[in-house]
Amino acid sequence: MPEVSVIVPIYNVSKYLRKCIDSILCQTFNDFELILVDDGSTDDSFDICKNYTLVDNRIHVIRQSNAGLSAARNTGIDHSTGHFLTFIDSDDYVEPSYLDFLYKLILESNADVAQCGHYIEFNINKKVEKSTDRATYVFNSHDAMESLCYNGLYDVTAWNKMYRRDLFEEVRFPVGWLYEDTATSYLIVHNANRLVVNMKPLYHYIQRYDSIANGRKFNENKYQFIDVGDQFAGFVSSNYPDLISATNAKRVFVRLSTLSQMINTKHRDIRMEKKIVDVAKKLSFGVLLNKKVHSRDKVGIIALLMGVNVYRIIWSAYYHHIRD
Numbered sequence: 265m266p267e268v269s270v271i272v273p274i275y276n277v278s279k280y281l282r283k284c285i286d287s288i289l290c291q292t293f294n295d296f297e298l299i300l301v302d303d304g305s306t307d308d309s310f311d312i313c314k315n316y317t318l319v320d321n322r323i324h325v326i327r328q329s330n331a332g333l334s335a336a337r338n339t340g341i342d343h344s345t346g347h348f349l350t351f352i353d354s355d356d357y358v359e360p361s362y363l364d365f366l367y368k369l370i371l372e373s374n375a376d377v378a379q380c381g382h383y384i385e386f387n388i389n390k391k392v393e394k395s396t397d398r399a400t401y402v403f404n405s406h407d408a409m410e411s412l413c414y415n416g417l418y419d420v421t422a423w424n425k426m427y428r429r430d431l432f433e434e435v436r437f438p439v440g441w442l443y444e445d446t447a448t449s450y451l452i453v454h455n456a457n458r459l460v461v462n463m464k465p466l467y468h469y470i471q472r473y474d475s476i477a478n479g480r481k482f483n484e485n486k487y488q489f490i491d492v493g494d495q496f497a498g499f500v501s502s503n504y505p506d507l508i509s510a511t512n513a514k515r516v517f518v519r520l521s522t523l524s525q526m527i528n529t530k531h532r533d534i535r536m537e538k539k540i541v542d543v544a545k546k547l548s549f550g551v552l553l554n555k556k557v558h559s560r561d562k563v564g565i566i567a568l569l570m571g572v573n574v575y576r577i578i579w580s581a582y583y584h585h586i587r588d
Contacts, residue, residue, distance in 0.1 A: 266322070268296040268348045268363055268426070271340030273333050274313065275303045280355040280470065281312050287357035289320055293364035298323045299340045304330030309354075334437035334444040337422070341432050350426045352467075359466040366426035369460045373402050376456040379418060379425045381463030386471045386587050394419075395463040403459045406507075409500055412449055413510035414556050415517065417461050420449040424467040431455055442485050443492045446518075450496050454503065471587075482531035486522060490540075493518030512547045513557050519543055520564045527576050528583060537572050544568050 270288055274281065288298055300323060302310045313325045326339055337351060350366065352358060362380065369378035385391040395417060403411065403418055411418040422437075422445045435451045437444040453459065497511035519540040526533065548565050551557055560582075567575040 266295050266297045266346045268293070268350060268367065269340070269344035269346030269429070270296050270298045270363070271301065271337060271344065271349060271351050272299065272354050273301050273303060273336030273340065273351075274305060274309050274354040275330065275333075275336070276305045276307045276309060277354045278305075278307045278309045278312060280357075281309055284352065284354050284357050285312075285316055285323075287359070287362075288352065289316075290360050291358075291363045292360050293367055296322060296363060297344070297346060299343055300325045301336040301340045302327045303332065303336040304328060332440060334439045334441060337444070338436045338439070341436070344429065347429055348426050349429050349432065351422045353423055353469075355470050356423065357468050357470075359468075362466040363426075365462075365464065365466055369400070369462060370426060370428075373400070373458060373460040375402065375458040375460040376428045376431060377425055377452065377459040379459070379461045380467060381465040382421075382424045382467035382469050383465050384469050384471055390587070391468075392586065393463075393465050397463050400460060400462045403461065405453050405456055405459070406504060408453045408456070408459045409450060409504055410507055410510050410556075412453060412496075413500065413507060413514045415558065417463065418453075418459060420446045421469075422448065423469070427452065441488055441492065442483075443489045446489070446496060447492045450499055454499075482526060482529035486525050487536065489518050489522050489525075509550060509554055510556070513551050513554060513561070516544055516547050516551050516565060517561055520561065520568065523568070523572075523575065524579050524583070527579050541568060541572065 272284065300313045302313055302325065310327055317323045317325055324343065326343060328339060341349065348370065365380055366378040369375065381393060381395060383391045383393055401417060408418045412420055431452050435448055438447050441447060493514055497514050501508050501511045523537065523540050544565060548569060552562055552565060564575065567578045
């Protein structure tokens with residue numbers, strides 16, 4: 265029984281897959297199994313996976329009909345045997361010390377979840393870190409939940425983390441939904457006792473513009489982010505009533521993010537824009553006065569209150585600045 269199960273969901277990523285798998289096989293930590301879940305790929309991703317099984321017996325390949333990222337991750341969980349789990353997306357890659365670093369963080373802090381930092385790679389010449397802070401922080405579930413609400417140091421991504429496997433005994437990613445990370449992150453935090461974070465950047469998140477999350481064409485399923493965010497906020501408000509102001513910030517954030525996605529893809533929906541503005545106006549006063557809300561989000565609220573067209577101009581300028 266390996267200490268760690270590494271789960272990689274795969275769908276039509278042959279261009280990136282070898283780099284991802286190679287980065288896992290060259291880890292300084294060796295006591296792991298690698299579960300590659302091919303979610304009905306139509307390119308040669310599955311053949312690439314099968315070839316790797318010939319060179320490393322830690323690799324297990326599972327093929328299933330296309331059911332989406334959540335279903336692929338769930339399949340990986342169901343077939344895992346390790347004491348700990350980590351998820352790596354198949355178009356991303358990790359540094360050689362990724363597993364060793366997270367594993368040691370968990371043991372040293374007696375934590376249920378460990379998180380490292382990451383790079384966002386926009387192109388070959390542009391990558392940014394979320395944080396340059398290299399200190400180690402230990403959160404209880406309450407403080408980690410607050411961080412989730414404010415998009416703080418401990419974040420909603422399923423990748424860049426290592427989990428005790430038993431946290432997933434009753435939690436699965438919601439099949440058929442986008443933003444599955446947001447939909448499960450607060451449930452994991454609620455069930456955890458201790459969560460440790462050190463933002464040393466060991467995970468490389470590739471910003472692909474042909475992916476579901478960041479594609480150039482708007483899919484109305486992206487409106488699910490608002491529904492998922494509201495479910496998140498409702499759960500936290502019920503179980504952590506002192507965090508209601510934080511959940512209001514979350515409700516506004518998911519709406520600003522959805523509007524930004526609409527702008528990025530030149531999608532217009534007057535009805536949805538009005539709904540977003542209405543909620544932002546209702547909650548804006550408290551969110552703007554909240555010292556824990558990121559200044560970027562406050563600028564977005566102020567711009568939106570001045571009109572959707574003003575928000576569109578400001579967001580577009582900001583987006584091109586961070587991306588290009």
